[in-house]
Amino acid sequence: MTDGPIRLTHRAHARLRPADDARITGGFWAARRQTNAAVSIPQGPAKLEAAGNLANLRAAAGGTETAFAGDFPFQDSDVHKWLEAASWQLAHGPDRELEREVDRLIALVAAAQEPDGYLQTYYQVKHPERRWKELDWGHELYCAGHLIQAAVAHHRATGRTALLEVALRFAAHIEATFGEGRAVDAVCGHPEIETALMELYRETGERRWLDLAAYFVDLRGHGSLEAGFRRGGAPTPGSPYWQDQVPVREARTATGHAVRQLYLLAGAADLATETGEAELRDALARLWTVTAGTKTYLTGGVGARHEGEAFGDAYELPPDRAYAETCAAIASVQFSWRMALLTGEARYSDLIERTLYNGFLSGVGLDGEHWLYVNPLQVREEYEFRPGDHTARRTPWFRCACCPPNVMRLLASLPHYMASGDGTGLQLHQYAAGTYTAGGGTVTVAGDYPWVGRIAITVDEAPAGTWTLALRVPPWADRVRLDGRTLKRPDTGWLRLERAWSAGERVVLELPLEVRFTRPDPRVDAVRGTLALERGPLVYCLEQTDLPPGVRLDALTLDPAITPGAEHRPRLLGGVTVLTAGGRARAAGGREEGWPYGAEAPEPAGEPVELTAVPYYAWANRADGAMRVWVPRA
Amino acid sequence: MTDGPIRLTHRAHARLRPADDARITGGFWAARRQTNAAVSIPQGPAKLEAAGNLANLRAAAGGTETAFAGDFPFQDSDVHKWLEAASWQLAHGPDRELEREVDRLIALVAAAQEPDGYLQTYYQVKHPERRWKELDWGHELYCAGHLIQAAVAHHRATGRTALLEVALRFAAHIEATFGEGRAVDAVCGHPEIETALMELYRETGERRWLDLAAYFVDLRGHGSLEAGFRRGGAPTPGSPYWQDQVPVREARTATGHAVRQLYLLAGAADLATETGEAELRDALARLWTVTAGTKTYLTGGVGARHEGEAFGDAYELPPDRAYAETCAAIASVQFSWRMALLTGEARYSDLIERTLYNGFLSGVGLDGEHWLYVNPLQVREEYEFRPGDHTARRTPWFRCACCPPNVMRLLASLPHYMASGDGTGLQLHQYAAGTYTAGGGTVTVAGDYPWVGRIAITVDEAPAGTWTLALRVPPWADRVRLDGRTLKRPDTGWLRLERAWSAGERVVLELPLEVRFTRPDPRVDAVRGTLALERGPLVYCLEQTDLPPGVRLDALTLDPAITPGAEHRPRLLGGVTVLTAGGRARAAGGREEGWPYGAEAPEPAGEPVELTAVPYYAWANRADGAMRVWVPRA
Incomplete structure (x- = not known):
């Protein structure tokens, strides 16, 4: 018996219920899951050790280490997410070594917990006086949420309670601390606790956790963060960044920090599913529709702005500065899957498929050990790498390492979305x-x-x-x-x-796998006059490395009058079907840097050129260089 | 005798020298300068009082006020910039009331100065222990630079020394503090001191200020901020944000925070002008060329990214998320003017003209009392206002109020760029x-x-x-x-x-003022397939408020086959020549929010419609609403 996220109660008002058993046994996703199991997950503890996350737990437990390592208050959540990933992995078969590592990390987490149930090393080690006082940026409930998710996964997968007991103690502490008339009556700047408490409710059958989740969902959007729980500093008070600008049931569009927004909506969907509340369900369906229709990239990626890692306005979807954080793609899958179960509608899984094969999978390298945090749809040859940049080059780990363990947990639990x-x-x-x-x-x-x-x-x-x-x-x-x-x-x-x-x-x-030329809605200004290549669920891209010598990616057009071809190359990029298409290349010479605006004049058509496109998810696995999904049409 | 910024020494290696006397007496700019003199500048002291800037000076002087007001360490610089603006204004004629206000503020500044010459209220009042210790974000030399600029302006315009004495004391303190082997051997995270010290050298004839400016220009790009002068926190260490990533003479492109970059280049241009150094001059000319050719908006605006208020990559010029800070346009004018004098080439003043009439002037409302910090080239109807947002709506003052007094000082000294x-x-x-x-x-x-x-x-x-x-x-x-x-x-x-x-x-x-259709270089991806309307030096835009009822700005195309017209409307927007052009409007109905990408299909052409375009600088003076410079071509 395998198990995974979301185990609906018998009272749930869902049209569909998750599978009782789900196993991916071969093909495309089995290969990715194998890399996840053999490379990504086993490397986790060493990465967490190197980044100081485990030392923080030891410091909180009162060991000889005393300094807090890392830049962020949410460092613990990387550990929790890894534990969740490893737990889902254990659900699919015994693995002694992994189990030992899980037990070791659970012991570290348990030892770090305060007698009153509190657990966040940043506040335990570095700022004990600020506990529950800076809810906007503190990430305490966010970390608690990931701890609870990990505990539910571990219990569901192994039947063991070591981590669940830690989570329940923390949850009880939160329950005693939060609420009207209690010590703290405010939400967390980063949603996550909502869906975690709903899972805890499902795992334990205790209604109190649903009630606590409902409290957090309902309180959001009423400015509770303004009432004394801000640590000051950017972002601006009242910003949608904190997801406290409007109650979920009244929201007209997805806005603010994309991961926060979508985690919140996923939690609200859990709540609507278990309570059967039509108003909340309808609000969520409306938000999903407007988000998919006006704020989602062709890859399924979301989050148009680097600034605040945020959704942009409707139709603001720049390919080059797409943020499209890997975590946001994961959050989108989580929200969509809950809506798929709640409503039974296929469109949610349409988007899940698109996101999984493109905007999510691009986040992890083919080797399972190099990551993208940001998933743009275009990188220019002139791309200027800046220190700390994680846009156009895969990285072994991040200073803010939310994405890698998030990818691990989704891949480990992937069968449950099938x-x-x-x-x-x-x-x-x-x-x-x-x-x-x-x-x-x-x-x-x-x-x-998706090859055949x-x-x-x-x-x-x-x-x-x-x-x-x-x-x-x-x-x-x-x-x-x-x-x-x-x-x-x-x-x-x-x-x-x-x-x-x-x-x-x-x-x-x-399913028909003819190559498709896809055009954007004219309101998506940033890619006007371009076409993308798709085949089945896969979005394709051109990479500089595949172009003939002397041809530059920014001097190309794509000709939809020439019928594209498809060819499977088993040794390329782990085995991919590449597309060949016809285009035109302007001369690479004469690249002056004069004033780039001028009188109306026809573009030079350029010389015919055969283009090779690779699946978007596989980009940036060979060489640094230019890439684009949307290609100007001839 | 009027006077203004840049008074070259007789040793200067400039091809051209600023005018001995320059007076704007009528027409377009006289009207703007009149509003500046009658509204913007007189309102300054009250705005600075309301924002707490003056209270900070009183607190530093040891008065009864003690708390530091405002969010930023550079609050003082708003006062200094206002003093500079008022001084240039006084250079153009006596104004008793203004003089009294100037004297009052100078007295506040002088009283706030420490016995050792130091002056920055943030560190005096709030964090005395951190003086000169967090050079990345502290803005101490930046504020010193603005103080010096103001003092030079005041002395040059009035012959009086009250502020110059304050500035000289501070400059001497800086000279004693900074340098190899001295207490501090590092640059400031925000350039400005460089050009200020060059002006102080010109005003006093003392070579020591040139030497100090040269020290700062030369030290930049050698990572001095990493050597113990960082306060931590974002942006990332080593980021171009601080303008410390590469020495000026080796830089290949403008990068990082746009204002910082251009202030630095202006200061370096001052240095090259006075020393005659060919290597520095050539580096600056190269940087100017690549910036104008690959990183500048049609409006002359610069800074493509909200994140870090920064230059983007080459050809990354989104119209909607253009940052194009008003201060960056001013910095661009300052840099270009120095290059115009240094080289004698007309292209620098070509860009100055474009910037003045468009990307700079849009920063101030026609009333002289509402401001734009960010100057985008497109705002969608769906624009989502966010708290603290200053993109699409004019604002009476800003939390970070760098732009308004900066506009005032450029308008007050504008004759000197003619x-x-x-x-x-x-x-x-x-x-x-x-x-x-x-x-x-x-x-x-x-x-x-520019009307005739x-x-x-x-x-x-x-x-x-x-x-x-x-x-x-x-x-x-x-x-x-x-x-x-x-x-x-x-x-x-x-x-x-x-x-x-x-x-x-x-x-x-x-000069021929036929209406021009302007197209972007195909490498400027974000506006592919669009045209802009220009007439003379003016860039035009469409505003929703000028469209016929039922026509939406995002459903329009512009038809270059229809010859546009021009008509002067003396009562519109303070008197503007509007353009009329032919276009097509798609039906406003049927705005579904389905998946916005689909199979190749011809766009519906839409119904013919006459469009009225207004000068870009005058946008957002009537109603909130959509605006665009680049319009899809029919």
């Missing part, structure tokens, strides 16, 4: 090769998606009588073939195969 | 109606430029024999008419009229 069940049967949201049990049946998915469109689904087990296998048809697939017959994509996105199934019966879905 | 002289005669850099004495002669400029292209120049006085009146021909004027004859624009940009002049002789220059 399928769901309901009273009618099983829904396949994604087509990772594997075996999924939900809705009373079990299916096995085979194929080499042919997906074979075997019903290993189904209840007697009528049972429905629902297959999500992505919106780019106008028509699919099912067992050789061509079908129009259903408007709901769900191809529902309702029949009496016999065990071992197989259906073959073929 | 003309220069050399051994051959007088150069007219700009065509503001007024009288200019330089190069041994005096000319009077008349006309209603006809400029009459009368030589009031010229030396006997051959004398040259040089007229700058802007690069957008392929051909001009001179006394009725059509002439091609000279390659140098200087139309040199070398002849024997008799007093009262007049020439008439006609």
Whole structure:
């Protein structure tokens, strides 16, 4: 029995329920998960040791180390997220060495906890007098949230309670401290506690944790941070950065810090799911719609602004200064998955697929040990690296190392985003090769998606009588073939195969993988006059390293009149299908630096050139250099 | 006798010298200067009082006030910049009330000075123990620089020494404190002292101030801030934000915080001018070229990034998130003017003209009492105002109030950027109606430029024999008419009229003011597929408020096949020539928020619509709303 995030209670008002069992056994995602298990996760403790996170825990426990290491109050959360990732990994099979490391880190965390349940080394070691006093930037509830998430994962995966006990003590301390008329009546500047408490409610069955989550969701947007819980300094008071500018139910658009916004919405979705509150559900659906429609990159990435790591205005989606933090892509998947379960609508999993294959996966190098924090859609040849910059070059670890363990936990728990069940049967949201049990049946998915469109689904087990296998048809697939017959994509996105199934019966879905030229809405000003190449769920990009000598990426156009080709190259970038397309290259010479604005004149067309595009997720794995997703059209 | 910034020594290696006398007497700039004199400058002391700047001075002087007001260590510099502005204003004529205010503020500044000459209220009142210890963010030399600039202005304009004595005491303290082997051997995180010390050298004739300026210019880029003078915290150590990443002579491009970068380059240009050093001069010319060619907006604005108020990469020039700080436009004018004098090349004044009429002037409202800090080239209808935001709405004053007094000082000293002289005669850099004495002669400029292209120049006085009146021909004027004859624009940009002049002789220059459609270089990705409207030196923009009902600014295209018109409207926006152009408007309905990327399909052309464009500098003076300079082409 495997387990993963979100175990709905029986009272939950969700249309769909997570799979009872989900295992990815081969193909694209199995390879990434293997790298995660063999490289990324095992390296975690050494990275955390080198960055001082573990020393901070020892210092809080009263050891010989006494200085707080690291620049941020939330250093502990990296440890908690790693523990969550490792726990989900343990859920998929025993691993003695990993278990020992998990136990070692849990012991460090437990030893650091105060007798009253409090646990955040920054305030324990460095500023004990400021505990619960600077909620805007303190990240105390944020760290508590990640601790709780890790504890739930560890308990759910291993059945052991060592970390859960720590989390429950901290949660009880928070419960005793926060609330109307209690010592602290304010929210945390970084949401995360909300969804964590909802998971704690689900794991323990104790209603008090749902109530506490509801308190935090409801209090948000009422300016509680202004009432004496600000440490001062930037960002500006009242800024959407803190996610305290408007109550969730009244918000008209996603705004402010993208990760904070989406963690909050994920927590609110958990709450709506468990309470069945229609007003909150409808507000969340509205926010999701406006975010997907006006503030999301082609890659599924979100967060248009470096400043404040924030959502921009509607249609403000610059490709070069896209922030599109890896953590924000993960938060988007978390929010969308909760909405998929809550509503049963396929569109949420459409976006999850896009995000997983593009804006999320770009965050981790093919080697599993070099990371991107920022995931732009364009890097110019003139890109100026600045100290501390983590935009255009993969990095072994970050000063603010939120992304790497976040990637680890999503990859470790990925099977749980693939399928769901309901009273009618099983829904396949994604087509990772594997075996999924939900809705009373079990299916096995085979194929080499996303490289090959042919997906074979075997019903290993189904209840007697009528049972429905629902297959999500992505919106780019106008028509699919099912067992050789061509079908129009259903408007709901769900191809529902309702029949009496016999065990071992197989259906073959073929998704069309023609190369697509994609254009932006004219309101997305920053990429006007350009096209992108897509194939299946993959967004492609051009990298300087693939261009013929003498051709510059910023002097290229793409010609949609020339039919592109696709070719699988098993030895390139871990095995990818590359696209070839026709374009034009202007002469690389004559690059003056005169005034760059002038009289209307036709552009020189340039010489024909064959372009090779690689999947966006695989960029920046070979050499530094220019890259672009959106290419000016010829 | 009026006076203004930059009084070159006789040793200076400049090709051109500032005018001996310069007076703007009518027309466009006289009106702006009148508002500056009648509204902006007189309001200054009350604004500074309300913001606490004056209380800080009183507190430092040991009065009954004791708390430091304001968020920033550089609060004093607002006072100094106001004193500089008021002093340049006094240079243009007596004003008893203003003089009294100037004296009052000078007395406050003088009283705040420590016996050892030190003066920065933030460190005097709030953190005396940190004096000269956090040079990255402390702004001590920056404030000293503005104090010195103000003192030089006051002395030059009034002949009085009250403020100059304060400045000299502080300068001597700095000289005794800074240097190899002295207490402090490091630069300030915000350049400004360099150009100030050069002006002090010019004003006093004391070589020691040039030597101190040279020390700071030379030390920059050697990481001195890393050697114990950082207070910690963001930005990242070594960041170009502090302008300490590379020595000026080795820099390849303008980078980091735009104002800091350009103040530094202005100071270095002062140094190169007075020393005649060719290496520094050539480095500055190279930096100017690459900045103008790859990092400057059509408006002359600079600074593409909100994050760090910084230059972006080459060709990273987003219109919506343009930072283009008003102060950066001013710094650009200062740097360019020094280069114009140093080299005699017209291109520097080409950019000054563009910047003055557009990216600088947009910073102050037509009323002289509402300001823009950030000067974007596009604001969407969906613009989300955030607390503390100063992007899309004019504001009476700022928490960080660097821009308003900076605008005041440039407008007050504006005549000095209009003309220069050399051994051959007088150069007219700009065509503001007024009288200019330089190069041994005096000319009077008349006309209603920039609304009318006809400029009459009368030589009031010229030396006997051959004398040259040089007229700058802007690069957008392929051909001009001179006394009725059509002439091609000279390659140098200087139309040199070398002849024997008799007093009262007049020439008439006609600059062509046809409306121009301007396109961006294809490397300026963010505005691909768009056009801008220009007329003479003015960049135009569309504002939502000028559109017919039901037409949305983001659903418009501009059609260059339709010849635009120009019409002067004396009662609109203080009197402007508006442009009318033809375009197409897509239906405003059907604004879904579905996935904003889709299959290649032709855009609907939309219905014909007549568009009215207003000068960019005048935007945001009527109503909040959408604005754009670059309009998609039909």
